[in-house]
Amino acid sequence: MLWYFPCIIQQYQLVESLMNWDYSLFDAIQLMIPIFCFFMTMSVVIIYLFLYKNFHNKIYSTGFLFSLTAMFFVFFESLLIIYGWLGLYEEGRIFHFAGQMTASYFMFTLLMFSSALMEKATLISKAVEKMAYIGLGAAVLLTVVSLIKPELFISLSEASDIAQLTPGNFARGKEGILLSVRDLVMGFCIFVLVIMSAISIVINKANIKTILIAFGNFIATFTAIDDLIFFHFGHSFYLNGFRFSRLSVGLSFMSFIIIIAILVDYIMTQNRLNDTHDILQSTHKKLQLSEQKYRHLAEGVDQAVFSLSKDYKFLSYNKKASQYFHLAKEEIDLSFPDLLGKFSNIENKGVSRQILLENLRQLSSEKESAFFHSVINDPRTGEPEELEFHIDYVDSDDGEIEYICRAEKMKANRLIRCIEQEKLQLSIENYIIAIDDVTTRLTSALNKYMDSGSSLMIKMGLQEIIINAIEHGNLNITFEEKSQALKENRYLDFIRERQVDPLYKDRMVRIDYVLNSDYVQYLVRDEGVGFDYKSTMRMVDHSVEQEFMTHGRGINMTRVLFDKVEYNSKGNQVLLVKNFKE
Template identity: 60%
Template sequence: MLNWDYSIADAIQLMIPILCSFLSTAVVIVYLFLYRSFKYKTYFAGFLIGLGAFSFVFFESLVIISGWISILHVGRIFHYLGQISACYFLYSMMLFASTLTNEEGGLSKISLCMARIGLGIAVVITLISLIKPDLFISLKTFADYGYNSPGDFGRGAEGPLYTMRDFLLGIYIITLIIISIISLIINKGDMNTFLIVAGTIFAALSAIDDISFFHFGHNFILNQFRFSRLSVGLSVMNVLIMTSVLRDYFHTQEKLTGTHLKLQATYNRLISSELKYRKLAEGTEYAVFSLSRDFKFQTYNKKARLYFNLNEKNLILPLPDLLGRSAENNQISRQIVEENLRLLSRDKESVSFHSTLEAPRTGEPEELEFHIDYYESKDGDVEYICRAEKMKADRLIRSIDKESLQLSIENYIIAIDDVTTRLTGVLRKHLDEGSVLMIKMGLQELIINAIEHGNLNISFEEKSKAMDDKTYLDFVRERQNNPRYKDRTVRIEYSLSNEKVQYIIRDEGEGFDFDETMRTVEKSVEKDFLPHGRGINMAKVLFDKMEYNSKGNEVLVVKEF
């Protein structure tokens, strides 16, 4: 006569691991998908736990089936394989624990250390048991621990390594519970962390119940039914942890979706802003462009491309070289540009200066006013934002009949541009643009002579050598800081009438013999093709009158209209 209660117990014993196998399979597949998609360590650790749980419950099912159909020697092999797979929980549990807290924190590092030790122990147990199976799970001897179901008859006798494995699993499970609780406290009762803690505790209690039967022949829960409590515990733990992970995943996806929408909206605004900027930059009468750290062109509008003739060859040249190609720009103009750019790099503030280029359509010289701003990104990339525009005619100029000024300037080359722009601006009432530019250049030559050769006492030979060595600006700065020269100034007297303009330039230097110096300089310039030394001769040609005082530290120049 069939014992119905006994049959139900047997059915429960078999069905639970089979159901748990299907459940663990689903968990493993989901974890594998998540890890392949995102490469997070949490997903990898969850995959290993799921894989271990699947192996354990799968072989547990085969053990029971082997016992029912009386192929006991095969059942013992499955029992051995299932318990070996459980050894690797020593690694996967602590690897997962390391993801519950800050990876740079102490708990995470302790968990990783325990995981590596656990992996080493699992490998050692595996190797020893392959050589001496009886030390772990006997493949020959039946486990006689009060098993009363045919499904248990295929189990092998457990050895000392099995007991040691259980002891270590107990320590690792307790550690995982402690870390989970700490993580729960740190995350202030977060539901995802709570699910992990609940699953871990449930698995721990199920393991304790199985160990109780192994050592004392009695289960605490449903003692009348013999089934693997650990199979249920691992499956429940996997489901709860997977629920936590999926909650976190969907929450992250929701945040990413929101972030994506914000980024898309920001991107659309940037595109709109770029189109507005492009229209603004291309439609303006200014030359708008940006320069790299070494003052080479990066971006530019159509006007800048025309002014600077920005073809493939010219794009590799820095701004001073492009400006220096203009026939209207002398050595002093280049020095003014380079000094402004040096100050821009040093002070990281805006600068303005003037330079001459050929007008794109007429080819005539045209003076432009440059405004350059320093910009440094958060990444440390330096860029210069530039604008060049035509010199604006001052409406007040045409109303000026007479004007006189007295100026005193220090020995800074950068000041020459502003001074000469101011002192020649009114000349546009009387002279054409080209003539005004030439007067400005001549005036610049005389002022730079007063600064260099007068106040700073730089000889013609010293300047030639410094320019050959490409150390000229450094040499000038050294003289500017010399206590002997630094307090000297250049005095300029300017007077304008409807008939003429007159400039008197006086320095505080020792003076020079005008005639003798000019003979020496002219010979050197012609012989060595020097790029400087022609300033006074240029001024003599540009002005209708030029006279030096007897000392040689004051010059009078006059231009008649």
């Protein structure tokens, strides 16, 4: 059983043989070539191991396996030649057996390396990888059979037929049928490697690393073919006077070229990384400068500037926004609609929230900009303050959605001071989003005749009347239906269903507006079936006071704000009058 394993080198015998060396310098050079090749392949194994540990690339892992197999093959081949030259033939045959057994695993590592070269061509790569595992199974089976019956592979007792051709072959054992079968399969693997290398050059023609690796494969392939021819036919393509494994030299040259390829790729990668690092540093400085400018501008303007996430949570805000919306720590987790409602005027909170949500919904669908007004309580005085909001939709490259928002106090229009009287007739569709624009236009001139707080209350009352005309008039939503929808938190969806209903979608709300130095008058009429005004007023009075409902306040509000509130007998028209003089 001892002949299955390499014997322990007899030191005194080896030294004695070396002292009695009677071969030429030419022979000594042949002896040094495989030793030199071993150290070259060993260095490649170390480099591949280092690269795979740091980069975990498939081409490095398969390259490590391939170069490790090559290193052991060259190692045993070197010992075979040394022992043959020194006349230690029995020990040399063990190394011959071990070297050729190691070479059998090229059926696996060669194909795995080929698969890695073709990583971009997924289907081809997977097919070659499957062949590689078949080759691994064949190599394992060959190992088991050869250990049981070594004569079928490499004889440990009988010399090879080519053993007397040159001193480098003196220790070779007789080749069996399994070695010929192995060489046939190896030839197929080599053919696959050549094809894969050629295809990889075409696919990665701009990649110098792939080209150099493929070139190394061609060299190793040529030397492997030359070795196979020698073992089976007794001569080589070139340098027949030399006797050393051509494959050892080919693998070594391949290893050397791979080192060059890796170094070139590493240097190019480092240069790209350095360039990228310089660009990133420059960009970082620019971003810091832009951020400083943005903060300076955002903090310096008399506007609330803030950004929202896709679920309307605050991402950033300036000092003015913090003041307007009372942005303490406990409020940061609230969404913008909830926070705006929390600090809005209680009398108009429902309409303001509906207008806000409708604008945000349209903004999300149209992905452009939204412009609207809303009322909040002034953080210093507690009085209602109307703000103009402008929100822009931003969709970044990484798919993150953000809203950039600005809010500021309503600005007085110089034209208002010039208005003595005006008269308008408007028709609006049944969309909540239109109410803000209409009421802003119809109340903008009131500041000439009353203070801003009073004109704001008129606007809020007018909003309530118009939304009632849309909801209860044109869309025929009953008081009970609205109560139930609000309770179930689906009211906006319920309105949209009615807006597209053929029974209601073409109805309009019409408004006649008159303004002069004595009064402002609004005549609002819808195309609904009307309602029993007196009965509804009694129900609203009772429900709002007793149940504190979120709607029904609009009618009560108008009675307080306007000097005259008159409904027609049908209940689909209301006249609102506010006198400027007592």
